[in-house]
Amino acid sequence: MRKNHVFNILGILAGLNILAWIAVWELGQDGLEVTFFDVGQGDAAFIEMPGGQQILIDGGPSSVILEKLGKEMPFWDRTIDLIILTHPEHDHMAGLLEVLKRYEVENILWTGVLRDTAEYEEWIKLLQEEGAKIYIAESGMMISGSPASSGKPGFLVLYPFESLESKEVKNTNATSIILRLSYGETSFLFTGDAPKSVESQLLSLAKQLTRAGVLKVGHHGSKTSTSAEFVEAVSPDIAVISAGKDNKYGHPHQEVLDNLSGVKVLRTDLDGDIKIVSNGADYIVKN
Numbered sequence: 015m016r017k018n019h020v021f022n023i024l025g026i027l028a029g030l031n032i033l034a035w036i037a038v039w040e041l042g043q044d045g046l047e048v049t050f051f052d053v054g055q056g057d058a059a060f061i062e063m064p065g066g067q068q069i070l071i072d073g074g075p076s077s078v079i080l081e082k083l084g085k086e087m088p089f090w091d092r093t094i095d096l097i098i099l100t101h102p103e104h105d106h107m108a109g110l111l112e113v114l115k116r117y118e119v120e121n122i123l124w125t126g127v128l129r130d131t132a133e134y135e136e137w138i139k140l141l142q143e144e145g146a147k148i149y150i151a152e153s154g155m156m157i158s159g160s161p162a163s164s165g166k167p168g169f170l171v172l173y174p175f176e177s178l179e180s181k182e183v184k185n186t187n188a189t190s191i192i193l194r195l196s197y198g199e200t201s202f203l204f205t206g207d208a209p210k211s212v213e214s215q216l217l218s219l220a221k222q223l224t225r226a227g228v229l230k231v232g233h234h235g236s237k238t239s240t241s242a243e244f245v246e247a248v249s250p251d252i253a254v255i256s257a258g259k260d261n262k263y264g265h266p267h268q269e270v271l272d273n274l275s276g277v278k279v280l281r282t283d284l285d286g287d288i289k290i291v292s293n294g295a296d297y298i299v300k301n
Contacts, residue, residue, distance in 0.1 A: 046167050046197045046292040048228070051082040052282040055234065055258030055265070056105035059204065060086055061195070063167050069096040071193070071204055073109025080112055082287070092117050096157070097146075099124040100191045100206030102134055105234075114140040123149045123157070126179030127189050150179045151191045167197040172223055173208065173216055187233065188212055194226060198294025201225070203248055205232040205239070213244040224248050227297060228290055231255045231274070235266020235281075242273045252297065254288055255281045 051058040053074025060083065061069040068087065073079045094117050100106055102124070111133070113119070122141065128134075141148060149155070153175045158168025173192035183189055190206025203226035205213075213232070216224060229250035232239030234257040245253075253274050257265040261283070271279065280288045280299065289300040 046195075046200075046294070048195070048202055048290045048292075049086060050230065050254045050256055050280075050282060050288040050290075051079065052286045052288075053078050053082065053109060053256070055261045055263070056109070057100070057206070057230075057234070057256045058082065058106075058109060059230065059256075062086070064197075067095045068093075069098065070094055070110075070113065071098045072100055072106040072206075073097075073111075073113055075105040075108045077109065077112045079109035080116060083113070083117075094119050096121040096123065098122075098191065098193070099137075100204070101125065101186045101189050102127065102129050102137060103186055103207065104133060106206070107137060108133060111136055111140060114144055119144055119146045121149065122146045123151055123191070125174060125189050125191060126150045126177070126181075127186060128180060128182045129186065150177050152177050167195065170194045170196070170223070173212060175215075175219070185209075187238075190232075192216065194223060197292050200227050200292040200294060200297060202228040202230065202290075203250070204230045207233040207236075207239065209233070209238045210241045210244070213239065213241055217243060217247050226250055228252045228254065229277075231266070231270065233265075234258075234261075234263070235270045236263065237267035237269045240270045240273055245273050245277070250277055252290065252299070253277045253279050254290075255279065255283075257281060257283045259283045 045064055047062040049060045056074035057072040058074040058079055059071040097119050099110055151171050153171055153173055155171040156168055171193055174189060178189055187207040188209055190208040192208055193204045195202040224247050226248055229248050231253050235255040255266045285301050291298045
């Protein structure tokens with residue numbers, strides 16, 4: 015039954031018919047900047063759309079995200095258009111708690127899964143206080159001013175395949191939101207900490223949608239993610255690994271680096287903040 019549901023969704027996607035999408039903004043045509051912040055052992059990516067709209071995907075494990083945002087945003091700008099929490103784990107969520115305390119956030123996208131931690135309880139409390147519009151991620155959701163086929167920048171949610179709101183899960187990594195950001199002929203794939211099992215599901219049901227020029231490597235380069243089959247399907251020109259210097263997990267794992275052989279690999283533990291600029295036709299990498 016669930017598989018039929020997924021195929022129905024993907025069929026709609028393929029036909030670009032009516033989708034569940036969030037009209038967060040009307041986008042311009044000036045250029046797209048994606049900055050993968052060096053936040054230590056965690057994930058945080060800041061996206062500035064052509065019209066100046068700002069999106070933050072995850073916030074890393076600490077308040078260092080505030081320093082990073084301060085370098086990218088004017089001092090007088092205290093508003094973020096959209097925050098996306100891929101999954102409620104410390105190394106993705108803790109920094110967002112600090113952001114919610116200091117910035118006005120217009121929209122929030124997350125899975126709504128349940129966790130029994132003090133940090134999670136604070137997240138829920140801050141969501142209630144923030145007053146932002148809350149969206150629950152589900153495949154087929156578009157975040158854009160218009161369909162992706164228009165050539166304007168936009169996100170497409172590829173995973174989870176169904177709403178996880180108020181569900182208890184054993185492995186929150188396996189609930190990670192997977193997003194594809196497209197702009198003209200360029201594209202970015204954000205995978206959170208999604209394990210190989212999720213990658214496999216995605217390939218079997220939505221292989222045609224996974225291809226992207228820039229891949230944010232899953233789970234900080236852990237060998238639990240980024241299978242050779244997944245890399246082949248995505249066929250990225252650039253792979254970005256967000257990991258902390260001398261982290262205790264040994265990320266990125268050599269197996270992952272081997273799987274990325276032939277791909278330009280950028281690492282926050284070695285390269286610091288990584289900014290990739292797209293004009294819709296090509297990429298420029300800045301550090």
